[in-house]
Amino acid sequence: MTARGAGVVAAAVMLLAIGFLFGYPDLALLGAAAATAVLCAVAFGLWRPRLGVDRVAEPDRVPRGEPASMTLTVRNTSRLRAANLVATDRCGPASVPVPLLHLRPGRDTTVEYPVPTTRRGVVPVGPLRVTRDDPLGLLTLSRAYGGTTTVWVHPRIHLLRAVPAGMARSLDGRIDKVPHGTITFDSLREYVVGDELRRVHWRSSAKVGELMVREQLDTSEPTIVVVLDDRAAAHPAQRDGVAESFEAACEAAASIVAAAVREDLPVALHLVSGPVTGPFLDVLTEAGLRDGDLTRTVRSLRRSRLGDTLVYLTGPGGRSDLGTVSALHGPYPVVIAGLFGDPDAAPVAAGGGMIVIEAEDGEQFAGAWDGVRGW
Structure with a gap:
């Protein structure tokens, strides 16, 4: 109920009470008129228009920064009344106005609007919220129509021309570095x-x-194991709730996965915080900073020996943990560490056979990755 509606209700009660208690029929008549207006507003608000809502995302999965759009179709399925409504569609944190003026029975209207893709993540779209006001402005009702659709904004993928072959060989002989596995x-x-x-x-x-x-x-196929450090302690610097070093690490992980898939090489993705399920790009889209135990993760990787090439991606807070990860050089013949978001720190000296790539963002990482020799 609006402020005007609340005032009319209070006036109706007061006028009716004074009119009947003290014998003022004119005041009682005014109170009855006010009460009738409120009842009419309630009756008007109880009518629920029947609307069909369909939305299509094109595409529903898109790299960060690439265009994506949502097409919304609203159809008036009522038979007796024409809908004259004010509607908004929720698109992430924003609301998109949807004109539904004079939408007559059986007719529909289509609205297309862009979906924001400036940030990696899952963008929820919907439901459509329809707001109705009575003619006197006494009551405002808002109802939701239709379900929700999600648009997956994947990390940007940078082209990696080089792919580490590790120490294993594919059965078809394309990768030719030492022994067969089992x-x-x-x-x-x-x-x-x-x-x-x-x-x-x-x-x-x-x-x-x-x-x-x-x-x-x-295991005769060379397998790349990508470990993304999603600990909040590893990416302490945040701006507007976003850690740029973590965004760069996600882009690097997505680029490595895409390069491995392009070369038909097995690839595995792991988060320090725990196991992952689902398509790797979707996992990287949903990934966020949380608590994790790197020591337990390293212990698990050492015990499992999931591949022959290990790539560890971390932020400024993970610099001190590189020594722990380099201890995996035994079970994994090739160990690569990507360190993001710490350009002013002293360069890391590669030790224990580990290759260290320092970069500010995903694009710089891709250039440094292709420049690595000696895999």
């Missing part, structure tokens, strides 16, 4: 028709209550 256990999954019974893990099957099959990993 077939080893990777994970468990449910049995499907056609699986070999010798791959059934009977102990796990007994615990779960259904057949579980061992998934094997061919």
Whole structure:
């Protein structure tokens, strides 16, 4: 209810009370008129227009800074009334006005507007919020229509021409650096028709209550393991809630993943804060700063030996942890560290066989990456 509506309600109560208690019929009549106006406003507000809302994002996944648009179609599905409404569509933190003037039954209107992609992250779009005012301005009602759509703003990908081959060789001979690996256990999954019974893990099957099959990993293929340091302590410098060093690290991780996929090389992505699920670019889009235990992560990487090339990406706060990561040079023949957002600090001396790349942003990292020799 608006301030005017609250005043009319208070006046109606007061006029009716004085009119009936002290015998002033004119005041009672004014109070009854005010009460009737309020009741009419409520009846007007209770009518809910029937609207169909469809929205299409084009595209729904876009690199940071690239254009993306949302097409919103609103259809009046009512049969008796024409809708004359004020509507806004939520797009991230902003609201986009949607004109619905004289939207008659069976008609629709389409609005297209840009989606902000200046920041990496998931941009929620919707729902459509329709606001209705009664003719006297006594009551304002707002209702939501339609669901929500998300636009994924991925980190920018910079072209990396060089890809570390590690110390393993693909079976087709494209990567030619020393020995073959072996077939080893990777994970468990449910049995499907056609699986070999010798791959059934009977102990796990007994615990779960259904057949579980061992998934094997061919370690003869060179595998790149990307470890993104998403600890808040590793990226202390923030501006407007955004740590530029972490944004640069996300761009570097996305660039490495894209380069590995382009070369048909296996790649794995890990966050210091914990395990990841889903497409890697979506994981990097949702990644944020949180608590994490680097020591536990290093211990897990040493025990698992997930690949032959390890790439560790961190910020200014991770400079002191490079020695801990360099200890992985034994299980991983090639260890590379990317250090972002600390241009004024003294250069890091590469030790323990670890390659250190210092950069201010993703683009500078890509140039330094292609200049590395001796992989």
